[in-house]
Amino acid sequence: MAANSDAYQNIRKELAVTNTALIAVSKTKPVEDILELYHLGQRDFGENYVQELAEKAAVLPNDIRWHFIGHLQSNKVKYIAPFVHLIHGVDSFKLLQEINKQAAKQSRLIECLLQVYIAKEETKFGLDAEELASLLKELSSANLNYVKICGLMGMASFSDKLDIVRNEFKYLKGLFDKFDQPQTGNYNFQTLSMGMSSDYKIAIEEGSTMVRIGSLIFGER
Numbered sequence: 001m002a003a004n005s006d007a008y009q010n011i012r013k014e015l016a017v018t019n020t021a022l023i024a025v026s027k028t029k030p031v032e033d034i035l036e037l038y039h040l041g042q043r044d045f046g047e048n049y050v051q052e053l054a055e056k057a058a059v060l061p062n063d064i065r066w067h068f069i070g071h072l073q074s075n076k077v078k079y080i081a082p083f084v085h086l087i088h089g090v091d092s093f094k095l096l097q098e099i100n101k102q103a104a105k106q107s108r109l110i111e112c113l114l115q116v117y118i119a120k121e122e123t124k125f126g127l128d129a130e131e132l133a134s135l136l137k138e139l140s141s142a143n144l145n146y147v148k149i150c151g152l153m154g155m156a157s158f159s160d161k162l163d164i165v166r167n168e169f170k171y172l173k174g175l176f177d178k179f180d181q182p183q184t185g186n187y188n189f190q191t192l193s194m195g196m197s198s199d200y201k202i203a204i205e206e207g208s209t210m211v212r213i214g215s216l217i218f219g220e221r
């Protein structure tokens, strides 16, 4: 299998209009496919399994920015802490503390997004609005100097009812705007990571700044 470079180029052009960042989601795809996009200029790639990410990062160019977009378990943070660029799916204070600890060991600052649960599907992860508020509050009195919360991430329902998907994105954007008023300066919302192959156009209309696209550019998994 090879990446679909025409689709990739078209999406890049489309995203340039709104200045939306593109994460090429390469999970399950071979390193050859990643290199193909790399040679077209793509530098941000997303993976959602720790081991797969670590294996790929070890053999691919150093200037790739790796995004961890899956559900991260605390005991696996250490494997990606040395190199990960942005962790999208932080959904507990405990996980944030562990990321901070591992980042400190590496003497690096790790950027994180908090994942908010916006879909009507039990299988998805994330914080609800109340949990988000209390996590941010907890953060304000904690000394986590090696993590930086720079925004929110969410996954809409897997549905062809586009009004449902749109409303979920609207809701997330609402939270993003609401909480982007740090009292203490230890978080700063700049990134709103929402939108995948099936719904990225809607996500952009609703204020996404970063989309995570896999199957449209790498083919079905």
Ligand SMILES: *Cc1c(COP(=O)(O)O)cnc(C)c1O
Pocket (backbone or CB within 6 Å): 025, 027, 048, 069, 070, 155, 195, 196, 197, 198, 212, 213, 214, 215, 216
């Ligand atoms: C797999 C995945 C994507 C990309 O999905 P596509 O439908 O292939 O674009 C985006 N975000 C997350 C969190 C994923 O796990």
